[in-house]
Amino acid sequence: MVADDAALFRAGIARLLADAGFDVTAEVGDADALLAAVERDPPDAVVVDIRMPPTHTAEGLEAARVLAARHPEVGVLVLSAHVEPHYAMRLLESGATGTGYLLKERVTDPGELTDAVRRVAAGGVVIDPGVVSQLVGRRRVRNPLDALSEREREVLAVMAEGRSNQAICERLFLSPKTVEAYVHNVFTKLDLHQAADANRRVLAVLAYLRA
The missing domain is CATH 3.40.50.2300 (Response regulator)
Structure with missing residues (x-):
């Protein structure tokens, strides 16, 4: 409808x-x-x-x-x-x-x-990627995202759109193992808990970016 x-x-x-x-x-x-x-x-x-x-x-x-x-x-x-x-x-x-x-x-x-x-x-x-971009690029007095490499930021941004690891592979032309490693690094550096459910993963990332 x-x-x-x-x-x-x-x-x-x-x-x-x-x-x-x-x-x-x-x-x-x-x-x-x-x-x-x-x-x-x-x-x-x-x-x-x-x-x-x-x-x-x-x-x-x-x-x-x-x-x-x-x-x-x-x-x-x-x-x-x-x-x-x-x-x-x-x-x-x-x-x-x-x-x-x-x-x-x-x-x-x-x-x-x-x-x-x-x-x-x-x-x-x-x-929408535009929303994610604005959240990721938001200036803060102390920005924890500074701990991420440029590639890790790219992975975080695609993840926040609601994309799966496979979709991240296709968007950034990376292998599945490489994406898994980047996702692990992102969650570790941002002190976020890994989540098996894709929606919970997105919500965790967005809640972090909004904070």
Whole structure:
């Protein structure tokens, strides 16, 4: 299901998803209509704009919070026109599984959009690289990230997007053993606990970056 008050953008998203093989079961213009549609026929995932009527502030986030409580099996991908890390954090706190925050500019790459939808539908966490970049690059009086090498920072950034070790291999052209070593170094240097669950791993990294 797709929810966005801009009719042309909404139709464009629906068309991209349909062309990629998704069955788009509803297209709506506000959060209330989305929640009602999900109640009638829960989908595998919804794509929702962060700002919709009536206030155009964070209706999409509120809808994500409600869906996490009522329909935790439904993946939620929130789209935003701007990099807003605080909203991404609020989204993750509303439900750690099947949740994503992606910039609207990514929609110009159909592969990026469809990959994100598939990942949240499967229960994964998706965070836009722009949000991660802002968190990693944030200046602090004492920045523990200074202990990381340049390559370890790159691995940390991809990890925080919700990517698996295999995806890190493909993104950075590294072998699986090399990635495992870098991930181990990152967790050790940042004093984070390794987590078997991919979502918990992402949440731990983002919580650290937000601190």
